[in-house]
Amino acid sequence: MSIVVQKYGGSSVANVTRIRQVADRVMRTRREGHDVVVVVSAMGDTTDELLGLAKQVSPNPDRRELDMLLTAGERISMALLSMAIRDLGGDAISFTGSQSGIITNDRHVDARIIEVRPVRVQDELANGKIVVIAGYQGVSYRREITTLGRGGSDTTAVAMAAALGAEYCEICSDVDGVYTADPRVVPDARRISALSYEETQELAESGAKVLNAQAVEFAKEKGIAIYARAMASPLPGADPSADGTVVRRHPPRMPGTVVGVASERDVLFLTMEREGVSRAKCAPALREPQGTPSDESRSDAFAVQDVLALLDEHRVAGKQLHVRGDQLTLVVSRENLHAEAQLRDALTARFGDTVRVADTLGAISIVGTGINASFDNVRRGWNALRDAGVMIEAATTSSFRISWMIERSKIDDAVRFLHRTFIESATLA
Numbered sequence: 008m009s010i011v012v013q014k015y016g017g018s019s020v021a022n023v024t025r026i027r028q029v030a031d032r033v034m035r036t037r038r039e040g041h042d043v044v045v046v047v048s049a050m051g052d053t054t055d056e057l058l059g060l061a062k063q064v065s066p067n068p069d070r071r072e073l074d075m076l077l078t079a080g081e082r083i084s085m086a087l088l089s090m091a092i093r094d095l096g097g098d099a100i101s102f103t104g105s106q107s108g109i110i111t112n113d114r115h116v117d118a119r120i121i122e123v124r125p126v127r128v129q130d131e132l133a134n135g136k137i138v139v140i141a142g143y144q145g146v147s148y149r150r151e152i153t154t155l156g157r158g159g160s161d162t163t164a165v166a167m168a169a170a171l172g173a174e175y176c177e178i179c180s181d182v183d184g185v186y187t188a189d190p191r192v193v194p195d196a197r198r199i200s201a202l203s204y205e206e207t208q209e210l211a212e213s214g215a216k217v218l219n220a221q222a223v224e225f226a227k228e229k230g231i232a233i234y235a236r237a238m239a240s241p242l243p244g245a246d247p248s249a250d251g252t253v254v255r256r257h258p259p260r261m262p263g264t265v266v267g268v269a270s271e272r273d274v275l276f277l278t279m280e281r282e283g284v285s286r287a288k289c290a291p292a293l294r295e296p297q298g299t300p301s302d303e304s305r306s307d308a309f310a311v312q313d314v315l316a317l318l319d320e321h322r323v324a325g326k327q328l329h330v331r332g333d334q335l336t337l338v339v340s341r342e343n344l345h346a347e348a349q350l351r352d353a354l355t356a357r358f359g360d361t362v363r364v365a366d367t368l369g370a371i372s373i374v375g376t377g378i379n380a381s382f383d384n385v386r387r388g389w390n391a392l393r394d395a396g397v398m399i400e401a402a403t404t405s406s407f408r409i410s411w412m413i414e415r416s417k418i419d420d421a422v423r424f425l426h427r428t429f430i431e432s433a434t435l436a
């Protein structure tokens with residue numbers, strides 16, 4: 008029998024009625040003749056509520072204890088879903104991440120999966136059971152309970168699908184696939200029927216919540232097909248792209264096509280600028296080991312590295328790092344940053360006002376293969392934003408993405424402008 012892994016997100020298990028509907032969908036999948044493994048998220052806003060409780064107890068909650076707390080959310084869902092399936096006559100058993108063999112590193116709050124040893128899952132499938140797994144969690148080699156970062160249930164599902172050699176991994180949410188922009192922000196956004204791993208990963212990293220970036224990275228590495236669908240959608244038929252999004256290795260599309268617009272609102276923009284230090288002195292130090300830097304330039308380079316070391320000490324992951332001489336800019340997502348006050352205090356204590364943390368900006372991105380072959384897309388996007396009166400703070404490009412840092416209050420408007428410029432107008436052409 009082929010194995011199918013299905014993941015149901017928080018909205019799909021938000022209440023008892025929905026849990027029963029999920030149980031029914033799982034039973035239908037089973038009746039189609041598949042072995043079924045189900046991965047569940049915490050019910051509705053449970054994870055946010057648990058985080059809220061933690062913050063009331065401590066503004067800088069301990070990361071290990073946060074993991075002990077947050078994993079409880081998924082544990083509730085797994086047990087309830089398993090009961091609901093049993094109530095419909097199915098034979099289900101639930102497992103925590105640790106029981107399912109999800110082994111992670113020991114980086115609490117945003118741990119990475121190192122390996123999956125799904126022995127118990129395989130045994131129970133062999134016994135004819137439907138296995139229900141708590142998403143978003145694992146256990147480290149030191150036997151500590153860990154979580155995989157916000158949105159991490161997607162990662163559990165894909166990692167499990169890879170370890171079990173599943174036919175596909177279905178990610179069921181409140182939207183029926185990946186859209187050209189968040190449909191809550193852009194009413195005219197369209198569902199994309201097929202996406203490559205690279206396009207999807209870039210969209211996810213740019214803030215499109217519907218699929219988790221690490222999950223897509225896993226799927227790409229292991230060649231697992233992801234079917235992004237709505238919980239209310241029918242089971243995937245002969246052509247799963249007809250009523251959902253299929254993410255797999257796809258033949259390249261026309262280079263330069265923008266497939267989607269994404270945004271990330273909850274970010275900090277960290278800048279360091281050392282005044283009075285000439286760039287000429289700093290530059291060679293950053294080119295180590297080719298040159299032998301003078302003591303003075305060496306200490307300049309270390310200043311930049313000191314900031315990065317402090318971020319590592321506080322387990323803060325940044326992106327879009329840009330260093331030039333004595334200047335550094337970095338975007339820090341707040342998603343897995345739960346001790347922000349502590350971080351800010353540490354930065355001030357160590358670097359004074361040399362390091363600034365702006366809390367008024369957000370990132371907006373367009374994504375597509377080869378969109379930077381010329382500067383045409385950067386220029387068009389820039390002009391569209393400027394014509395719309397959006398203040399641009401910074402811009403970065405990669406082979407798949409153009410991102411602008413802009414004022415946070417204009418993010419949704421900017422998404423709509425860029426969607427109109429790159430997607431709606433392309434449809435009309």
Ligand code: ADP
Nearest residue numbers: 016017018180182185186188189191215216217
């Ligand atoms: P789940 O709880 O099922 O994991 P999430 O809330 O993590 O669901 O992700 C689904 C949400 O992602 C949707 O409700 C939608 O508003 C949002 N979203 C953001 N960008 C996109 C996009 N490009 N396509 C589809 N949905 C998106």
Ligand code: ASP
Nearest residue numbers: 048054143157158159160
């Ligand atoms: N419950 C976790 C979260 O809210 C994990 C997930 O839903 O994927 O982030």
Ligand code: MG
Nearest residue numbers: 016158216217
């Ligand atoms: Mg999610």
